[in-house]
Structure formats: C-alpha cells, structure tokens
Amino acid sequence: MKKILVLFTCLLLNTAFSQDNFTQKKLDSIETKLSKVSNDSIKLTIMLGLGRDYALNANKRNLEFNQKAIELAQKLNRPFSIAEAYANYGMYYERINDTVKQKQYLDKILVLGQEKKDNRVLGKGYYEKGFYYWTRKNLQKTNHYLEQSIAFYKKTKDKNSLSDVYLQIGFLHQA
Secondary structure, three states: OHHHHHHHHHHHHHHHHHHHHHHHHHHHHHHHHHOOOOOHHHHHHHHHHHHHHHHHOOOOHHHHHHHHHHHHHHHHOOHHHHHHHHHHHHHHHHHOOOHHHHHHHHHHHHHHHHHHOOHHHHHHHHHHHHHHHHOOOOHHHHHHHHHHHHHHHHHHOOHHHHHHHHHHHHHHHHO
16 A cells, blocks of 8 residues: 555656646747747737746746836836736745735735826736735635725726626635
C-alpha cells in the first residue's frame, strides 16, 4: 500500500510539473509574439495578460510586465489598463500572502479612479476591494464594495463588467 501511495504521489507531482512546464511554454510563446507586435494597443493587452498570468502563478515576472503595461497605458492615456495592472499586482501579493501590499495596490485603483474621475476605474476598484474582503470572510464589506462597483459601472454602461459583478454577488449569496 505504501508503494502505491508513493507511486501515486510521484505521478501527481509529475503531472503538476508538466502543467507548469506547459504553461511556461505557452507564456514563452506569447512573450516571443509580444516582441514582434508593433501596435501599442495589442502590446498593452498582451502585457496585461502576461502580468495577470504570471501573478496567478505567483511568479515575480508579473512585476516586469505590469510595470511595462502601466508605462504604456500612461502613454496611451488608458487609466482602466493601469487599474488592471494594479489589480494584477494585488493578485500577485495575495498569492504570496502579503495582504498589506495587496490592499495598497487595490487602494491605488480607487485613488486613480478619483483622480481621473473615471467611473469605470472606480467600478474596477470597488470590485477588486469586494474580492479582498470576500477572501477575509467579511461579507458585509464584500457586499458594500460590490454594490459600489455596480453603481459606478451603471454610470458607464459597461455591461460586461456589470454582469461580472452581478455574477459574483450571486456566488456570494449562494454560499
């Protein structure tokens, strides 16, 4: 029985490493394509995607891609993209259990939204803060921030983001 358990554990770990290797190959492929892209909007989208994917895997490379995305988003005057990069940073810090830095980046989204008077960025900021409190089992604050997100997204008529918030509220009340 012990040999079977050891074999099963080895197979499980090997599969996990294969998936990591597969994921890394895909990310490497995307990075190669990024170097060949000349359109700044497409570059920004790719950098934010790489920043998010590296953040999900708690890989420090996310810092590099998110910083480049912020610089390009500033050049293109796209505050929502800056907010997405800050959210990616927050995700990374959540993954490495640095909730202080996570909260600081989520607060930066709200500050950015207030500075730019951008309802879409504010909707994003409140949405991310809702998740922050959800993971801390503070359902009252979670609901408050998600409701604020709805209010700001309604002002923008951003139906995709609005539907995401409603979906999350459904999950919140389902639990």
